[in-house]
Amino acid sequence: MSDNTYRPIRSFVRREGRLTTGQQRALDELYSLYGIDWTAAAGPLDLDVLFNRQAPVVLDIGYGDGEALAEIASAHPERNYLGVEVYRAGTGRLLRRIEADGITNLKVLLADASELLRQGIPSASLAGLQLFFPDPWPKKRHHKRRMVQAPWLTMVADRLQPGGFLHMATDWAEYAEWMLALSETEPRLDNPHGGYAPDPGDRPGTRFERRGVRKGHDVFDLILQRYAPST
Template sequence: MTKTLILSHPDASTHAAEPARVSSHEQGRRPIRSFVLREGRLTAGQERAFRELWPRFGIDWQPGEVLDPQALFATARRITLEIGFGDGDSLAAMAAAAPERDFIGLEVHRPGVGHLLLALEQQGLTNVRVLRADAAALLETGLPSASLDRVQLFFPDPWPKKRHHKRRIVQPGFVAAVARVLRPGGTFHLATDWTPYADWMLAMLDGAPELFENSAGPGRFSARPAQRPITKFERRGQRLGHQVHDLIYRRR
């Protein structure tokens, strides 16, 4: 029997069987987005992936609905949400190395989603589901409180110019939204190759001691844990000589 994936949604008639479109979740007001949607061209393989693999791996979710993450997987296990997985190769590698865990990948960029769908098929992975939506909308109200074991955010767009800092995904509201969906004792793992953004993340997360405890101690970065594979953007940063920082926090 199919489990109910959506716990509630405002209007059943708007619940399309298509991948969730990235839409303004703040009605009437243009939200500040952490991404610029470059649609890019899909390869023939990615086109096929959306047609044939989305029904197997994709999550149809619309802003306003509340998703039941446990219902996405066959058995109730610990769930990791990766925000902005890019091409998804590192997420697929993590999932392959941890078959005892389940993963939800979240990304707005269609070619990246198609790329991950193909990787899941090629590697025969069954512990990953894919969602195409704005993280801000999903975290705000789209998941039940304390429903996830881990949230990971690897190499988010650094928005280096001062006038663009408001577009950085890590903001006090985002930190609170991640805290809401994590179970007590759960983990928030971030990484960046942009040192000023690493300092920004540290200030935001260390600045919320009622929500998160820095596992390396206040003011300190963590070493990259072996279970985090090198990502595509990390490799680019390494080529440019950037230092990589990991931050690992425990939800109180």
């Protein structure tokens, strides 16, 4: 199945409440500075132009309140980070954090991540992709709504540069097994750990993670790598 024919079922449902005054102000005043406007009709992004510099680009899907993304972008100034999210409240919080901390290597986009990945990210353009604690859609009849599907992994593998990473994390054991099993079917993705990663690497903790741990959930990190050609 090609990228052009793959049309995923939406993996999110908008349940957003009323924005706070600060969140609305951030969207009104800061999105033009730290956010980007993109639609599928615009075609692929020029990532070097977007960040006004050449540096490895990491795409972060579903950053939530932006806590982890802001922290990891601050810790890696040598990389550019593009965060995509559908929830305006979390985006407002992240924009305020970018302004307060003076983060210069992070841009945000309010959009459907699957559409962006399909239409807006060029082949072999990403140094990495992060998917931390996506909606697990735990009921079996809703599994089709999960972000991680075999065609999605095929598309991710295409968008990653050789040697690029895919880092997924979840606190739902059944979803972790789903991610692991599907990843084993994508021939361009290697699992250097042979299973789950022994630690979260440079992934900072998140509010969703802490909530899951309080409920007694284990946390699973799956860190894959796009095969690099042999030398």
